[in-house]
Amino acid sequence: MTLSNPAIAACSSVLLIGAYFVDPNAVPFVAAGVAATWARILFKKTAIRTPPLDPKEYRKFKLVDKVVCSPNTAMYKFALPNEDDILNLPIGQHISIMANINGKEISRSYTPTSSSDDVGHFVLCIKAYPQGNISKMFSELVIGDTINARGPKGQFNYSANICREIGMIAGGTGLTPMLQIIRAIVKNPADKTIVNFIFANVTEEDIILKAELDLLSKKHPQFKVHYVLNTPPEGWTGGVGFVNADMIKKHMPKPASDIKVLLCGPPPMISAMSKITQDLGYDKVNAVSKLPDQIFKF
Missing domain, CATH: 3.40.50.80 (Nucleotide-binding domain of ferredoxin-NADP reductase (FNR) module)
Incomplete structure (x- = not known):
């Protein structure tokens, strides 16, 4: 069970008051424990978290689900590093996928079908082509495999009312x-x-x-x-x-x-x-x- 901040504050007050009536000498020790708890909470909220994507460095993302849409097209769902992460990809931009195929590093660009504010994951829709190196790699992925991705990339960054x-x-x-x-x-x-x-x-x-x-x-x-x-x-x-x-x-x-x-x-x-x-x-x-x-x- 996860307590909200107000609930934690109430519990902290109860602990301090209870300590005073049971053993006044214990109050400083209880207060120190309460302070440490709040420090951890505040640090967790304010700590700078590394964004899931980097525009220059390829990072690994694990395949957690695959849904076949047609004989040659499937949706691939990849987990973000933290369950409350969002991809935060600018609208109109894409990510680059890189794989080492037959000794050569090959990359292709894809736009997720998931929304950029979906929590904990992103989804790519990939059509497999007979001569497609990266798309063939995708078709052979199994749950638990990883891909290398970086981004955002692209020249189109949509903003509201950009045109009529x-x-x-x-x-x-x-x-x-x-x-x-x-x-x-x-x-x-x-x-x-x-x-x-x-x-x-x-x-x-x-x-x-x-x-x-x-x-x-x-x-x-x-x-x-x-x-x-x-x-x-x-x-x-x-x-x-x-x-x-x-x-x-x-x-x-x-x-x-x-x-x-x-x-x-x-x-x-x-x-x-x-x-x-x-x-x-x-x-x-x-x-x-x-x-x-x-x-x-x-």
């Missing part, structure tokens, strides 16, 4: 940075940013966290999600095929100085979106995106 409207185009696990930004916007009543999200996948079963996206769209009128499938089921009413110019014109904000369009997905998709958006009058996508850019690729 944000358009998002993502494919597969490219959802993850978008989800962090969407959550930050809808849970902040002061943030009036409008968000339209085109989310492309192969099949309906590949749509990651669809239930959460649908619920957010239903509860928050400022956010809308538009699904696109390469192989849709019978009766599908969403988009079909690859994301194209017509879809962008229909769902994305018109080119303007107070909008942004965010891109995240497989390289061929990003290449295609970069060309289409430029053809539609948006700014050219820079090789390395910066926060002020109209079109930002993660």
Whole structure:
């Protein structure tokens, strides 16, 4: 059982009063014990704790749970060093995962699907690719294994009302940075940013966290999600095929100085979106995106 500070204070008073009536000579010793107890409590509260992440040094995090979402995608839950730690990753930033594979140090960047203020853990959604070194490493992890991670990293650091409207185009696990930004916007009543999200996948079963996206769209009128499938089921009413110019014109904000369009997905998709958006009058996508850019690729 854990006592609150007021409860501990009450117990301390009782101990001192009781000591006085039982043996006045014992009061100094009881007082010393009480003082030591309070010193430990205050030290614990004020001690500077090392943040879970370091931007330069890789640190180890233990896998504590794994949930398979589809034949090639899974959610990996990692414990933070202390059960009351939070990752505290800035919105729009990511972490770097490093592994030694065949004698070479290889790193890849991922954005957690968990919120940055979730306590005691973080979650990564990883899609395994046949030729993917890091993603293959993830698929072979078992509970108790560790990964090497550092961060935060990235050029995009979201703040409320950064622009009037944000358009998002993502494919597969490219959802993850978008989800962090969407959550930050809808849970902040002061943030009036409008968000339209085109989310492309192969099949309906590949749509990651669809239930959460649908619920957010239903509860928050400022956010809308538009699904696109390469192989849709019978009766599908969403988009079909690859994301194209017509879809962008229909769902994305018109080119303007107070909008942004965010891109995240497989390289061929990003290449295609970069060309289409430029053809539609948006700014050219820079090789390395910066926060002020109209079109930002993660």
